[in-house]
Amino acid sequence: MSLNYNKLSMATRFRGYLPVVVDVETGGFNAKTDALLEIAAVLIRMDSEGRLHRDRTLHYHVEPFPGANIDPKALEFNKIDPYHPFRFAVSEREALQNIFQPVRQALKENHCTRAILVGHNAFFDQGFLNAAAERSSIKRNPFHPFSSFDTATLAGLAYGQTVLAKAAREAQIVWDESKAHSADYDAEKTADLFCAIVNRWHTLEQFFRNHQDH
Secondary structure, three states: OOOOHHHOOHHHHOOOEEEEEEEEEEOOOOOOOEOEEEEEEEEEEEOOOOOEEEEEEEEEEEOOOOOOEOOHHHHHHHOOOOOOHHHOOEOHHHHHHHHHHHHHHHHHHOOOOEEEEEEOOHHHHHHHHHHHHHHOOOOOOOEEEEEEEEHHHHHHHHHOOOOHHHHHHHOOOOOOHHHOOOHHHHHHHHHHHHHHHHHHHHHHHHHHHHHHHO
16 A cells, blocks of 8 residues: 555554654663663654654763673773763663653654654664663553664665665765764764655655656
């Protein structure tokens, strides 16, 4: 079934799902044992022509949970000092609650039933999000527990690139390497990439529909 672009909304575009871009910075690769150190979520909006745009960014530095493992190699990569006083870090529970509340509001405004995580190699971000929600005993997680949109896969299809920086440049999105590997920057660039890919398909779909009509 093809989409009716004359009656397109966020709910109809993604079958009731609201895409929300998430990026995390961590103390390792194991969501169950390694610290969540930073999390950002970017809301997506749709304009009157059915095109997607990056909207509000929610970003928090996170305190390592008690007993969390922190691999020094991970810190070398993301340049985070977990105990720096000027991080103004909050608990996992506070960070997630402060993100989930606006997501729930966006669900309501867009008449969607569930948020769907968008991430670059989304399984990684989803794993840490779910583990932190479980540790925090948060029952009303607005995100689908396992479905996601992976921009690494989408970018491989659309641009022939799977690395975020290379895919962004291929999509003509400005990329500043000095700002990379911070959750807010990577989430915003992932959001821009996701919007570019969906909008590119939207343009192609309209082109083919117009030519079929003629």
